[in-house]
Structures are given as C-alpha cells and as structure tokens.
Amino acid sequence: MALKPPKADIDEARVHVSGRKKVAVGVPAVLHALKISQEQMGVKRSIQTLLAVNQKDGFDCPGCAWPEEEKRHIAEFCENGAKAVAEEATIRRVTPEFFAEHSIDELRGHDDWWLGQQGRLTHPMILDEGATHYRPISWDDALREVADALRALDDPNEAIFYTSGRTSNEAAFLYQLLVRGLGTNNLPDCSNMCHESSGSALTETLGIGKGTVSIEDIHQADLLIIAGQNPGTNHPRMLSALEKAKDNGASIVAVNPLPEAALIRYKNPQTPRGVLLGGKKLADEFVQIRLGGDQALFQAIGKHLLEVDEREGGVLDHVFIQEHTTGFAPYAAEVAAVPWRELVAATGVPEKALRRVAERVRTSKSTIVCWAMGLTQHKHAVATLRDVVNVLLLQGNIGRPGAGVCPVRGHSNVQGDRTMGIYEKPSEHFLAALDREFAFTAPREHGHDTVEAIRAMRDGSARVFMAMGGNFVSATPDTNVVEAALRNVDLTVQVSTKLNRSHVVTGKRAIILPTLGRTDRDVRGGGEQRVTVEDSMSAVHSSRGRLVPPSADMLSEVAIVARICAQLFGSDAGSHFEPQIDDESAVDVDFDQPEHVGIQSDAPAVERTHLERREPHGRPQSVPRADWAALEADYALIRRHIAAVIPGFDDFEQRIEKGRTLFLPNGPRDDRSFATATGKAVFTANPLEYPFIPHGRLLLQTIRSHDQYNTTIYGKDDRYRGIHGGRRVLMVNPKDIQKLGFVEGDIVDLVSEWRDGLERRAEEFRIVSYSTPRGNAAAYYPETNVLVPLDSTADISGTPTSKSVIVRLERRAA
Numbered sequence: 186m187a188l189k190p191p192k193a194d195i196d197e198a199r200v201h202v203s204g205r206k207k208v209a210v211g212v213p214a215v216l217h218a219l220k221i222s223q224e225q226m227g228v229k230r231s232i233q234t235l236l237a238v239n240q241k242d243g244f245d246c247p248g249c250a251w252p253e254e255e256k257r258h259i260a261e262f263c264e265n266g267a268k269a270v271a272e273e274a275t276i277r278r279v280t281p282e283f284f285a286e287h288s289i290d291e292l293r294g295h296d297d298w299w300l301g302q303q304g305r306l307t308h309p310m311i312l313d314e315g316a317t318h319y320r321p322i323s324w325d326d327a328l329r330e331v332a333d334a335l336r337a338l339d340d341p342n343e344a345i346f347y348t349s350g351r352t353s354n355e356a357a358f359l360y361q362l363l364v365r366g367l368g369t370n371n372l373p374d375c376s377n378m379c380h381e382s383s384g385s386a387l388t389e390t391l392g393i394g395k396g397t398v399s400i401e402d403i404h405q406a407d408l409l410i411i412a413g414q415n416p417g418t419n420h421p422r423m424l425s426a427l428e429k430a431k432d433n434g435a436s437i438v439a440v441n442p443l444p445e446a447a448l449i450r451y452k453n454p455q456t457p458r459g460v461l462l463g464g465k466k467l468a469d470e471f472v473q474i475r476l477g478g479d480q481a482l483f484q485a486i487g488k489h490l491l492e493v494d495e496r497e498g499g500v501l502d503h504v505f506i507q508e509h510t511t512g513f514a515p516y517a518a519e520v521a522a523v524p525w526r527e528l529v530a531a532t533g534v535p536e537k538a539l540r541r542v543a544e545r546v547r548t549s550k551s552t553i554v555c556w557a558m559g560l561t562q563h564k565h566a567v568a569t570l571r572d573v574v575n576v577l578l579l580q581g582n583i584g585r586p587g588a589g590v591c592p593v594r595g596h597s598n599v600q601g602d603r604t605m606g607i608y609e610k611p612s613e614h615f616l617a618a619l620d621r622e623f624a625f626t627a628p629r630e631h632g633h634d635t636v637e638a639i640r641a642m643r644d645g646s647a648r649v650f651m652a653m654g655g656n657f658v659s660a661t662p663d664t665n666v667v668e669a670a671l672r673n674v675d676l677t678v679q680v681s682t683k684l685n686r687s688h689v690v691t692g693k694r695a696i697i698l699p700t701l702g703r704t705d706r707d708v709r710g711g712g713e714q715r716v717t718v719e720d721s722m723s724a725v726h727s728s729r730g731r732l733v734p735p736s737a738d739m740l741s742e743v744a745i746v747a748r749i750c751a752q753l754f755g756s757d758a759g760s761h762f763e764p765q766i767d768d769e770s771a772v773d774v775d776f777d778q779p780e781h782v783g784i785q786s787d788a789p790a791v792e793r794t795h796l797e798r799r800e801p802h803g804r805p806q807s808v809p810r811a812d813w814a815a816l817e818a819d820y821a822l823i824r825r826h827i828a829a830v831i832p833g834f835d836d837f838e839q840r841i842e843k844g845r846t847l848f849l850p851n852g853p854r855d856d857r858s859f860a861t862a863t864g865k866a867v868f869t870a871n872p873l874e875y876p877f878i879p880h881g882r883l884l885l886q887t888i889r890s891h892d893q894y895n896t897t898i899y900g901k902d903d904r905y906r907g908i909h910g911g912r913r914v915l916m917v918n919p920k921d922i923q924k925l926g927f928v929e930g931d932i933v934d935l936v937s938e939w940r941d942g943l944e945r946r947a948e949e950f951r952i953v954s955y956s957t958p959r960g961n962a963a964a965y966y967p968e969t970n971v972l973v974p975l976d977s978t979a980d981i982s983g984t985p986t987s988k989s990v991i992v993r994l995e996r997r998a999a
C-alpha cells in the first residue's frame with residue numbers, strides 16, 4: 186500500500202491569485218531573499234555568507250550552474266541563489282534529540298517543506314529494522330554498517346548509487362571509484378531526469394555531451410533563442426548575460442507555453458536603471474508554443490532556411506556543411522516533406538509567425554539556442570534536440586564566436602559530476618584510464634539509470650540503495666511505485682545536508698550520513714580544503730566554504746567516501762600496501778589469502794599489482810588501490826588522480842589557484858573538431874513527433890515555482906506567476922476550464938492516464954485560469970510526480986516525460 190502523501194502541511198484554502206508579474210527581479214526580489222536569509226541565518230551570518238557567494242576564493246553558489254561573469258559585482262545579487270544559500274547556511278539543527286522526539290511514522294506524515302525547514306543534519310543516525318525511531322550511531326559504526334551491507338551482496342549489481350548534482354568533483358571522482366571498485370556501474374543520477382536528452386542528442390551529433398558556448402559567446406550572439414526555460418526563476422544570473430547581449434545588439438526569441446515574467450521584461454538589481462526604471466524588454470519575440478511542439482518549430486525554421494536558400498541562395502553555409510558535416514541530404518529531404526499545416530498543428534503557431542522566427546534566424550550573423558527542461562522532458566526530446574542542432578549546422582553556427590548550443594544545466598555541479606565519471610554508461614576510454622591509474626579492472630557492463638534503478642528495486646534485484654545527496658523519493662516519477670520500491674530494499678543510505686522525504690521513506694534499515702555543504706569550512710588532515718566544480722560552460726573553478734560546520738564532527742562527502750573505500754578495498758598507504766585483514770570486521774572481506782595476490786603482510790609493497798578478491802559467486806574481481814586516508818587529508822591528491830584519468834585537467838592544481846578558472850577542452854567550440862565516428866558533425870533526419878491529447882483531457886507539464894529548489898520548498902508563493910499561499914494549483918487556459926465544465930477556483934483531482942491502466946491520482950488541486958495554449962496545463966513538481974508513469978520515458982535518453990503527462994480532471998465533492 187502506498188503511503189498517503191502528507192496533507193497536514195497543505196492548506197489550499199489560503200491560495201490566492203493576483204496579477205501576473207510582467208517584470209522579473211528588481212528590488213522586491215532583493216528584499217524577499219534578504220527576509221528568507223535572515224529568518225534562516227540571522228543578520229550577521231547573512232551578510233557574511235552572501236558576500237562570499239561566487240567571489241574569487243569564495244564558495245560556488247549551490248543555486249545553479251550558470252557561469253560567473255569574469256568581472257563580478259560585489260556579491261552579484263541573485264534572489265534564488267541567496268535562497269539556496271540560506272537554506273544550507275541556516276542555523277536551525279536536526280539533532281539526535283529531534284529524532285528521539287519524532288517517530289519515523291510521524292516524520293512520514295510531513296512533506297518536504299516541513300522536513301526541510303527543520304534545519305541541518307548534525308549526526309549520523311540509523312533506523313534499525315522494525316524500529317520506531319532513528320537512533321544515533323558513531324561514524325565508524327555507521328560506515329562499517331554500509332561497507333558490511335555492500336560486502337554481503339551476492340552480486341555488486343544489487344547495489345544502486347544515486348548522485349544529485351551538488352557533489353564536488355573530488356567527491357564525485359572518489360564515489361564513482363568506490364562504485365566501480367565494488368564492481369558495478371549502477372550510477373544513476375539526477376541528470377537522468379534532467380539533461381540526459383541533451384547529452385544523448387549532442388554526443389551523437391556533435392561528439393560532445395555538453396554545450397559549445399562560453400559566456401562571452403552569449404554576450405556576442407546576434408540572436409538568442411531561449412526555449413523551454415524559465416531563467417527568471419531558475420537561472421536568474423543568466424538575465425545579466427542576456428541584458429549584456431541586448432546591449433550589444435542581440436535579439437531574443439523566447440519559446441514557451443507560458444509567458445514567463447523574466448522572458449518578457451527584466452529589472453537588473455545591480456544597475457540604477459534596473460532598480461529605478463521599468464526594466465528592460467528582453468524578448469523581441471515570444472512564441473507561445475504548445476507543449477512538445479518544439480521539434481516542429483525547429484523543423485519549420487530549417488524548412489524555411491532551405492526554401493529561401495533554394496530560391497535566393499546565400500542562406501546556408503555550404504562550405505561548413507561540406508567540410509564539417511555528414512547527413513545533410515536526408516535531413517533536407519525530411520523537412521522538405523513535412524507539410525506546413527502539420528508544423529502549425531504541432532506548434533499551435535500560425536505559419537506566418539513560424540516564418541517570422543525563421544527569418545530572424547536567417548538574417549542572424551550568429552545564433553545560440555539555449556534550453557532546459559521544457560525541451561528535455563518529452564518522449565521525443567532527443568529528436569527535438571537533434572533538430573535544434575540541424576538548424577544550427579545549416580548556417581555553420583557551431584564553433585564560431587557568438588554561436589552554438591547552450592543546454593542550461595540545473596544543479597551547480599551536475600556537469601562536473603558527469604565529467605568525473607558519474608554515469609551508468611561510461612566510455613571505454615574513461616574506464617581504461619581508471620584501470621591504469623588505480624591498478625584494477627573496472628566493470629564494463631552498463632549499469633542502471635534512474636528509471637531502471639527503480640525497476641530493479643521494485644523487482645527485488647537491488648538490495649542496497651545509497652544516495653550522494655538529492656531526494657530520490659520526491660524527485661523521481663511515479664512516487665507510489667518509488668516508495669514501494671525503496672521499502673523493498675534491505676538498506677537505504679542517504680548522505681545529506683538536510684532532511685527530506687528520502688530519509689523517512691526508507692529500506693528495511695536506513696542510515697543518514699550528514700555532510701558538509703558548499704558554504705561550510707572543510708578542514709581535513711589539518712588543512713583547509715577546497716573542492717572544484719564545473720559550470721554549464723565547461724569552466725572549472727575552486728570553491729571554499731567559510732562557515733563553521735553545523736556540528737563538530739561532521740564529515741565531508743570526500744571523507745565519507747574515502748572511509749568506505751578504505752573499509753572495502755584496504756589501504757595502499759604510502760608505499761606500503763596493507764589489506765585490512767587485522768580488523769575484526771574485515772574478516773567478512775572476501776579477500777583471498779594474501780598469497781593469491783602475491784602479497785604477504787610483511788612483504789614490501791608490490792607496486793601496481795592487481796589486488797583480487799573473489800566474489801561469493803566466484804567471479805574474481807580486482808579492487809582499486811589508493812591511500813584513502815591520504816586522499817581524505819588532502820584533496821589536491823585527488824585532483825592529481827583526476828588529472829591523470831580525465832583529459833583536460835593537466836596541471837589541475839595550478840590552473841585553479843587563486844580563483845583561476847580552468848576551461849576544459851571543447852572540440853566543436855575550439856576548432857570545429859567533432860568526436861563522432863566520422864569526425865564530422867552529423868545532420869539527422871527525424872520524423873516529426875508531437876503529443877496527442879485525447880478528447881476531454883489535458884496535457885500537463887510539471888514545473889518549478891519561484892519558491893523552490895527542486896524538491897526543497899522555500900515557501901508557498903510563485904511571485905512572478907502571481908500565485909500565493911499554496912502549491913496545489915493547476916494552471917489551465919480559461920477556454921479549457923469552461924469547455925471541461927469547471928470554473929476557476931474549483932478543486933479537482935488530477936488523474937493521469939497511461940496505457941498500463943493503473944490509477945495515478947494527485948488530490949485537491951485548485952484550478953487557476955492562466956495564459957497557456959489550449960489543451961495544455963501546468964502544475965508544480967514534486968506534488969505531481971505521483972502522476973508521471975515510470976515507463977513514460979524519452980526515447981533513447983530514458984528521461985521521464987515530466988513535461989508531458991495526460992490527465993483528466995475529477996471534481997471533488999465540496
């Protein structure tokens with residue numbers, strides 16, 4: 186039976202809707218953020234903390250992955266960055282006493298908002314099988330419990346290791362090593378639900394799974410298309426860059442089903458003009474597209490460019506196409522064959538308007554397309570993004586200034602985590618380098634992504650679940666299925682800063698390992714440590730927290746992982762190799778007798794010998810060798826390993842010194858080299874797809890409000906959209922409200938319809954009249970994740986279709 190979603194914290198009676206904002210940011214945003222900061226941190230700590238965000242030698246803002254401008258304002262002010270910081274730097278604490286006071290049953294009755302408001306976790310805790318309360322446990326015992334559970338598995342593929350995108354490069358690198366050392370590639374991450382479709386489409390067409398532009402390119406672009414993204418809320422610092430681009434003469438086309446405030450007008454709180462005047466018009470053109478209509482839009486643009494080129498010439502970059510691409514002819518044939526009326530039906534935009542946008546592209550000297558979740562979370566997301574690439578290739582808009590692809594990443598280090606090897610389908614190149622560096626053999630068989638991991642737990646083929654940050658229960662689709670899946674496993678382990686639903690919906694046993702966040706000072710081995718992160722534009726820089734950690738004996742993510750590695754693999758301390766066989770608990774380690782690997786405990790170290798341990802099922806498996814304690818004491822040593830394994834990190838330490846930035850190589854951007862099979866960029870021919878909405882139903886997109894960070898809810902307002910005091914609202918076109926027989930303010934259940942016939946229901950949503958295309962609706966995540974069917978995923982990338990859920994509305998009895 187599914188756990189009822191917590192209701193106590195929901196009070197829909199108080200929801201009210203006021204005028205939608207037409208301007209984003211400005212002074213009210215500053216005041217709002219300062220209020221939240223002071224509630225969480227007090228005045229002194231607020232000032233101390235906010236002044237250090239994104240400054241050289243300060244800490245990287247945990248808010249988003251948008252790059253810093255080279256010349257930063259003193260504390261370039263970002264409302265939602267400030268909220269993210271306050272959430273972490275809060276002075277509230279969740280102590281062992283808290284857990285003694287609140288039973289697990291009681292905690293399960295609360296939602297993510299209440300849980301998050303309780304403060305920072307301070308002490309390792311364990312929930313024993315059948316226990317009513319979490320109890321405190323020492324670090325040593327907690328980590329031993331984790332290692333023991335991993336060792337006890339029949340097969341390493343029975344363990345799942347999730348990562349959210351805040352984890353530093355150093356922690357991520359060690360973590361993937363731990364997982365591969367254990368013998369599995371089960372490394373699902375938040376990317377699977379986020380930009381996986383971008384990675385799939387870009388790797389295939391451009392040979393790199395990341396964007397190809399720098400911040401300077403944004404400033405220099407002639408045309409910026411911003412599709413499926415709400416930067417005013419989710420990437421506020423991007424607005425400064427867009428403003429600069431406009432000052433340099435760029436035009437901006439916003440493509441969105443909703444008229445998001447910041448896309449229309451923007452007040453920069455850093456400038457007098459922004460503070461005092463009415464702000465700046467950002468978008469020159471707003472395309473109110475139907476959900477899932479973007480593939481059609483980009484096909485329309487391509488079709489128009491091809492038509493005009495054929496008629497008049499001078500549109501396409503034939504030299505670029507000839508020299509640097511393959512597949513042009515089939516692509517051209519595909520879009521030539523699509524009738525305009527179909528493109529109009531899919532987008533909901535008249536042909537004239539489609540051609541007007543295409544004309545902007547035709548006459549632009551350099552074009553960048555930016556996108557986020559509005560493009561990646563659809564069934565045909567990969568095809569859509571391939572068609573984005575096609576359009577850019579037509580005019581040679583890759584690898585020259587002011588042009589390229591710009592997937593705007595979410596979590597502040599989600600891109601870095603992938604670079605570090607947090608990926609269930611690692612490349613052979615990466616694994617071979619890892620093998621060499623750590624003298625072992627990493628597993629080659631691909632692991633589970635997020636959706637597959639849920640299936641594995643549901644079906645009983647996974648028994649241990651560990652999460653490096655994040656909130657797996659609330660962030661993943663099909664909440665009831667996921668909750669049941671997690672309750673099915675033997676042990677769940679959460680490495681976290683704050684309490685969330687994933688700590689209360691657990692396996693038979695559960696462990697909480699509290700950890701340091703970005704803002705916390707991290708002293709290890711007597712020295713203050715830095716970590717590094719990579720932003721959305723492949724720039725790597727260091728981050729150093731300044732605040733006193735929430736409690737004295739907190740471990741960093743690096744320390745937690747290093748200690749589990751030491752337990753599992755034994756230490757390769759200094760030049761001496763000592764498997765941990767003297768430790769009582771290590772009796773369980775299935776190391777073969779020392780002679781098996783040619784090492785005797787008193788023998789001198791054998792350099793770079795594979796240490797093998799025999800798995801219970803008889804498969805010999807080598808383990809990575811490193812001096813884990815030394816890595817924990819000095820993160821620079823981890824960076825040395827990173828430099829040895831991952832291309833582009835040579836002289837890593839020097840290149841990040843004194844706040845410097847290391848720019849990772851980017852073939853398409855640097856010299857138009859494409860790491861595809863042919864060495865060329867690839868045009869693809871993609872049959873047009875768009876969602877079909879059955880009669881009497883709505884297509885629902887699930888989005889973020891202005892007062893949340895993914896599953897972390899800061900408050901119950903969505904200021905720019907004019908919604909206040911509640912989150913269970915459904916934004917619907919007024920004509921659809923009427924057609925479906927409702928009036929604004931009616932309370933309805935949303936019932937999702939999927940081919941498996943299971944009933945998925947989200948209860949008690951208030952209908953709000955809103956500007957969105959006919960047939961389309963919007964509501965907030967994570968309250969609506971219960972509606973997203975686990976098997977409804979994007980082709981190729983496997984990303985849940987969070988922006989495309991078919992629902993019917995059922996009236997609640999008053």
Ligand SMILES: Nc1nc2c(c(=O)[nH]1)N[C@H]1C(S)=C(S)[C@@H](COP(=O)(O)OP(=O)(O)OC[C@H]3O[C@@H](n4cnc5c(=O)[nH]c(N)nc54)[C@H](O)[C@@H]3O)O[C@H]1N2
Nearest residue numbers: 265413414415419476477557558559595596888889894895
């Ligand atoms: N403050 C704050 N910042 C954040 C986050 C947060 O929760 N809060 N989350 C972070 C993370 S992990 C991510 S991934 C990013 C997310 O950043 P966004 O992608 O901006 O986040 P969403 O709220 O999912 O918004 C999706 C946008 O796409 C539009 N959209 C939906 N479907 C379609 C479609 O079919 N076509 C088009 N053209 N548009 C569509 C929606 O109307 C909405 O404007 O933000 C990051 N930054």
Ligand SMILES: Nc1nc2c(c(=O)[nH]1)N[C@H]1C(S)=C(S)[C@@H](COP(=O)(O)OP(=O)(O)OC[C@H]3O[C@@H](n4cnc5c(=O)[nH]c(N)nc54)[C@H](O)[C@@H]3O)O[C@H]1N2
Nearest residue numbers: 349375379654655656660680681682683887895896966987
């Ligand atoms: N329906 C629907 N579902 C979605 C989406 C959607 O648009 N619609 N978006 C998807 C996207 S884009 C993403 S990225 C995922 C997000 O999925 P996740 O990344 O799993 O979720 P978050 O809410 O960001 O995780 C917040 C938790 O991370 C922990 N945390 C915060 N900072 C740190 C840290 O520094 N270290 C550690 N160890 N823990 C920390 C805290 O305990 C906090 O409660 O959700 C996805 N799910």
Ligand SMILES: [Mo]
Nearest residue numbers: 379380595596
């Ligand atoms: Mo994301």
